[in-house]
Amino acid sequence: xxxMTLSHFEAAFLFSVFxxxxxxxxxxxxxxxxxxxxxxxxxxxxxxxxxxxxxxxxGHR
Amino acid sequence: MAPVRTVLHSExxxxxxxxxxPLPPVGxxxxxxxxxWLVPGGGHFLLKRNGRGALLMLCxxxxxxxxxxxxxxxxQPQTGDLLTTLINTGGFIGDLCSGALYLLSxxxxxxxxxxxxxxxxxxxxxxxxxxxxxxxxxxxxxxxAAGRKD
Numbered sequence: 001x002x003x004m005t006l007s008h009f010e011a012a013f014l015f016s017v018f019x020x021x022x023x024x025x026x027x028x029x030x031x032x033x034x035x036x037x038x039x040x041x042x043x044x045x046x047x048x049x050x051x052x053x054x055x056x057x058x059g060h061r
Numbered sequence: 062m063a064p065v066r067t068v069l070h071s072e073x074x075x076x077x078x079x080x081x082x083p084l085p086p087v088g089x090x091x092x093x094x095x096x097x098w099l100v101p102g103g104g105h106f107l108l109k110r111n112g113r114g115a116l117l118m119l120c121x122x123x124x125x126x127x128x129x130x131x132x133x134x135x136x137q138p139q140t141g142d143l144l145t146t147l148i149n150t151g152g153f154i155g156d157l158c159s160g161a162l163y164l165l166s167x168x169x170x171x172x173x174x175x176x177x178x179x180x181x182x183x184x185x186x187x188x189x190x191x192x193x194x195x196x197x198x199x200x201x202x203x204x205x206a207a208g209r210k211d
Contacts, residue, residue, distance in 0.1 A: 004130035004180070011183040014127060015190065018120040022194040025113050026201040029211060 009049070016045035082209070090206035097202040099160040101195045104202025117198045125162045125191035133184025134175040135167065152185075158192030158199075 006014070024038025097104025101121035105114030136152030139145055156163050175185070204210040 001129055003132065004127060006131065006180060006183065008179060008183075011131070011180070011187075015124075015183075015187065018124040019190065019194065021116055021120045022197060025116055026197045 009053075012045075012049050016042055016049070020045060085207045090203050093202045093206040094199055097199040098158070098195070101160065101162070101191075101198060104199060105205070108202060108205050110205065117195075121159065121191050121195045121198065122162060124187050124194065125159050128184045128187030128191060129166060129171065131180050131184025131187060132173050132176075133181060133186070133188045134173045135163075135171070135188065136185075152189050155189035155192040158196045159188070160195060163192065 020038045020042035023041050024034045028034045028037050093104040093107050096107050100106075100118070102114035102116070102118030105111070105117060135156050136149050138153045139149035173181075173184075175181070201210070
C-alpha cells in the first residue's frame with residue numbers, strides 16, 4: 001500500500017469533498033436539492049477551513 | 062401572517078404523519094441495510110439507485126483508502142475512564158461501520174500503531190469518518206427501502 005503524505009490543507013480539503021458528496025446524497029430528496037446542498041456544505045467547509053486557519057495564524061502572532 | 066402559520070401547521074401535520082408511519086416488515090429493509098453496511102453503496106445498488114450507490118461507494122471507499130494510505134490507526138474497544146471508553150469504543154464502532162473494508166483490512170493484517178504526526182492523525186479520522194458516512198448511507202438505504210424516500 002503506497003504511503004500518502006498530505007498537508008493540513010490537502011487532508012481537510014479531501015475530507016470536505018467526500019463528506020459534502022455523502023451529505024448531499026443522503027439528506028435531500030431531489031437531484032437538484034442534492035447538488036445545491038452538496039455545494040453549500042462544501043463551501044461551508046472551505047469557509048470554516050480558511051476562517052479557523054486565519055484565527056490560528058492571528059492567535060499565534 | 063396567516064398563510065405563514067398555515068404552511069407551518071401543514072408542515073407539522075405532515076411531519077407527525079411521517080413519524081406515525083409504522084415500520085415495514087424486517088424482510089423489506091433488512092437486505093438493503095445489511096448489504097449497505099457490508100458494501101458501501103450496496104444497499105442503494107440493491108434498490109436500483111445505481112448513481113447514488115456509485116457515488117456513495119466512491120466516497121466511502123475513497124475516504125477509507127486515503128485513511129489507510131495515511132497510515133491511520135484502527136481503534137480497539139477499551140474501558141477505563143469515561144473519555145477513554147468513549148473515544149476508543151466509539152472509534153471502534155466508527156471503524157466497524159465501514160463493513161467489508163474494515164473486515165478485509167484487519168483480516169489482511171493492517172495494524173498501525175497510534176503514532177504522532179498530523180498525517181497519521183488525519184488518517185485515523187478518515188478511517189472513522191468513512192464508517193460514519195457509511196452509516197448515513199445505510200440509514201438512507203433503510204428510508205428508501207421503507208418507502209419513506211424516493
